[in-house]
Amino acid sequence: MNLKHFFSYYFNLKKLKKIKLFVFDIDGVMTDGKLIFDDNGIESKFFNTLDGMGIVMALKAGIKIAIITGSKANCIKQRFDKFKSHGFEDLIQGEEHKMPALLTLIEKYGLKDEEVAYMGDDVIDLAPIKYVGFSFAPKNAISEVKKNANIVLDKEGGNGAVRIAIDMVLKARGDYEKIIKEFYSF
Template identity: 40%
Template sequence: MRNKLKKIKMIILDVDGVLTDAGLMMGHDGFEYMKFNVQDGAGIVLARKLGYHFALITGRNTAIITRRAEILGIQDVYQNKLYKMESYEEVLKKYKLKDEEVCYMGDDILDLPILMRVGFAAVPLDAVPDVKKYVDYVAKRKGGEGAVREVVDLILDGAGIKKKLIQDIIAGNQSGRPA
């Protein structure tokens, strides 16, 4: 697994069930609300500072996802994409990446085409059971409850930079980039 993790340059995430717990709250006014995990967000920000690219590909289309991506500095956001392969191909082309340089994290059967192609495929603990048998890693945490952070940490550790990152932050190097 370590050899796969060392090659990763891009992390692509589904949103519902990965960055969120797949729940959706609706107010009486018709507004939708989604809950995101702050530790997931911190992991994304740290990994971005280390040079990793991120993209979101989701079947939903909402301003909430756009806003969360802005906060995390994720520029590549593909919404309203029930079938996600076209967006995946676009990301590969844009960044001149090979499949083995990409980690994808999804949670349902519509994610399978990408999960089966990427260099490192991951799902949250509560992913659909039929999907779990096709991936490299099943997180110990559920979607929206730190599963993304767990996978980001796994990638940083596999690349051999997590320990140095922690030491640098303790030493006061707040850039997030190991010296």
């Protein structure tokens, strides 16, 4: 954790400890935001494996992970189907107005607003960023998102920003060391 993240983490420790649901956007957060189309018009995206392991670690710690994205790309479903065996169940695609989906998730899990974290990078993420108990923005987020997020990370989307945010939450909750120890055993 760099110095900037350490101070952000330290000053927000009480809020981060409360997180039980972490909601993410895809394009520009889980990916670098670039869209790739093959000659048949099939869309592809690059996902970071560090972020994927962070998702697995969060799920192991009992943190619910949800995706709300405006994209309907099949590659997103393929990516997140891999996490179902770890307890992932909330992939919501084709939602440009994210608040109704977010409120449904909060109700589904019986959570308070302060128990929810959100990470987004663009204008369609502003309402959730302002609503939840804690919000993150990757380095490549638009300025309006950065102004409203609790923490702006020094990593860009698709380059480990998700993992840094998840690690902060896991450390604040006291789950990080316990989860890491599970990977030490043979």
